[in-house]
Amino acid sequence: MNFSQQNMALLIILLVITNCYILCKSTDPTDGFTNVQLTEENFKIQRPYDVPLEERYSYQNGTHRLWVYADDKPHDPNSNTQPRTEIRITGLDYSSGVWQFEGHAFVPNGTSGATILQIHGASKGATTIILRIYGGEMRYYSGQVIATDLYDKWFRINLIHDVDEGNVTVFLEGVQVFATGDQGPGDLYFKCGVYAAPANISYYMESRWRDIKIYKKCG
Template sequence: MMSSSQQYLVFLMLLLFITRCVLLCTTDPTDGFINVPLTEDNFEIQRPYDVPLEERYSYKNGTRRLWVYADDKPHDPNSHTQPRTEIRIHGLDYSSGVWQFEGHAFVPNGTSGATILQIHGASHGATTIILRIYGGDMRYYSGQVMATDLYDKWFRINLIHDVDGGNVTVFLDGAQVFTTGDQGPGDLYFKCGVYAAPENISYYMESRWRDIKIYKK
């Protein structure tokens, strides 16, 4: 049998282990970051060029709702890209350091083939990362699934880009769900909303956002 001192030592070690587990489980992805204040000037709305803003975007009671149709025009008459209604975080472009987007998102059932969050810009290609919804699942571009069953519920999403380290990390509701290398540095900025994929898209696409924040180190 263990002596009382041995039992006490085991108890202390167990307590230390539990404390470390609790700390790890409750660590917030924004810890160590500095919040960058945002104003409405930072929220640039890109929408089909031939429709009024209020027909594709609303901002009520703290919730930003963005929607688009598969047969909508692009955001610019000279563009040949897919339809979109997106918030482009304006005035906070970056090319180095560690930056983070945070927001609470809601995707209604039926939206599919829609990019809801991206980092635009890269050395290789147009984007660093795209988070796209297919059938309620979140995918890296149209590939790896990082989360499932996201329809009709609010979820917190944190997207961290370590430019100097060359990687991006995704958290959902505080839990890390994905990490990958980036596509190299560039003129970088965050965008959220709905942007139709090249194929396999629903006719109607929508996402809602609240509590959008930007952090940096």
């Protein structure tokens, strides 16, 4: 083997090692999780109690479209909460273990002050985490900015809750963008759609969802 052949062999070896390293480091947030089968019965739509479902929700070509107005009624006549049109994942409430929500979301320009994804339930307060859109930014509740420039584009979001370790992690497009402690154990479940914040909301709020999945880590 001459000098050029030796150099070429070394280059090939280096490329193989580099590719293997990249593959090993590039992990998907769903790795190690088991996909939990969902049916239509797992999707409960909460909407203003005085309007028909089709006036606040549609499902076409695999896309859930949910919208609400600032002066809408709550989802229940006995509730004092803000207006919402949300998908409440039913039949998969949890109180322990590691669970994950995955979906592709779309928020049209102009929607602001709307919770698009949450984990309901906690020992401290009503929710474990709320992800809101303000002016195209995603915020943790109304505080820390998690991501920007989210209007008018589809984005993949993964939300992992490790109840036993007491933490929650958010991924966008497979990249971790946020992590925090949870609010303690409780009767927990995932919700997505639009739920108006207590203040600083747009009159019209909408989000769209497709490819919604729930995962659980086993073992």
